[in-house]
Amino acid sequence: MDTPGDTLPRLGNGFMLRRLASDDLPEFQAYRHDPELGRYQGWSPMSDEEATAFLREMNTAPLLNPGNWTQIGIAEPDSGLLIGDIGVFLDQDGRYAEVGFTLARHAQGRGVAAAAVRETVNLIFAATEVDRVFGITDARNCASVRLLERVGMRKTEATNAVFRGEQCVEYVYAVLRNDG
Helix, strand or coil, X not given: CCCHHHCCCEEECCEEEECCCHHHHHHHHHHHCCHHHHCCCCCCCCCHHHHHHHHHHHHXXXXXXXXXXXXXXXXXXXXXCEEEXXXXXXXXXXXXXXXXXXXXXXXXXXXXXXXXXXXXXXHHHHHCCCCEEEEEEECCCHHHHHHHHHCCCXXXXXXXXXXXXXXXXXXXXXEEHHHC
């Protein structure tokens, strides 16, 4: 089993997973303030002060820490320029993990998000004893539904929900450690 602190950065095909840093502020704020990207997200835009503090916190926070969310940066492999991030939450007992993802619109359509999520799932299974990794998406978010299916997750649940005051259906997609 890998040690979580030793797992970043990780290079993939067309992306790099790495820690977020305060230098990422302009790119982070650009995509986090895009209303189209934020429509189905659980986060809200932050002020520059809040975002700087958040980026600093994520830069030094323990990776894959049970009971806490950790954001991992998705960056261009050559320049290191931030193009998105993946949130990972391990339950308190470390048996399951939830992932969420955001990719800047200019970086979409190249398979980067799917490859980065797949690599993050691999990292979780390699560095923890997690048995199940899942993602939750609004059924109307067709791009996220396709991505979760592309990374090998299967729809396990559909529930009625209210998100930002609006009725919706949320899908849960999951993959198990022994799914291969």
